Amino acid sequence: MPPTTDHAFALRQLDWSETSQIAVLLTRDHGLVRGLAKGSRRYRSSFDGGIEPLSVGHLEAIYRADRELLTFTGWSIATHHPRMRRSLPTYAAAMYLAELLLRSLAPLDPHPRLYATAVALMRRLDEVPLRSNELRDDSGDETARQAAARVAALAIVGVMDEVGFRPAGLDAANTLEPGKVIRFSPSEGAFRISHDKDDETWPVSAMTAQAVASMLEKPDEAIVDFNASLRVVRMMSAWFAYCMGRELRSVRLFLRTVTVGGPDRFDDPIA
CATH class of the missing domain: 2.40.50.140 (Nucleic acid-binding proteins)
Known part of the structure; x- marks a missing residue:
């Protein structure tokens, strides 16, 4: 052959x-x-x-x-994306994307749209302007951190959507009433509006729900700030672990790298 x-x-x-x-x-x-x-x-x-x-x-x-x-x-x-490799935040985001693809897809199951998205995200990481051409720790570089956070958020939202895990109830943030909060049900894969505490759901901010909705509807045009991107990564990575039965190991490194004084643990899905 x-x-x-x-x-x-x-x-x-x-x-x-x-x-x-x-x-x-x-x-x-x-x-x-x-x-x-x-x-x-x-x-x-x-x-x-x-x-x-x-x-x-x-x-x-x-x-x-x-x-x-x-x-x-x-x-x-x-x-081989040389500029991406010179910054810790962009490199950590690329490793996060690679693990997402490895853990989500079955062998010999084509996803041409997801392939195009992954290549485009890698190109975006490689185009981030760096403070120096030397290999260095750029974790304090605001531009690199923001770009890495946005790419990671787009990656987890896009991959989960492609493999059949698209969150429902995306309009929850737009219909939120005073005294109530948004919660996410990992078993149902849906945002809810509720005032009742439920051990099986996760409280999330309106910012997180709006960011997920925006990235799903218009990923190329979504305007999502740094904090919202990190919230999306935390919540969607926790949902990934719930659905797939395994935690993404690279998410810990990513969050520590892009967050100054970042979290030492990733066991709280609250976003």
């Missing part, structure tokens, strides 16, 4: 030997793929020196329905 070329976003790699790698990539036309890249780390190979996580390029692979581990035959890199 001849190899097929596809656009791909590299999410993870593991050194298989001194010269080979096992890699996981999100492709545009084939979805999430795992495969063995033999000889990818050799100086002269068809893999541009190896598959590097968070890079975008073109993947050549032999697809067989009876194999979970595919054979990768080539990789040509388009960009």
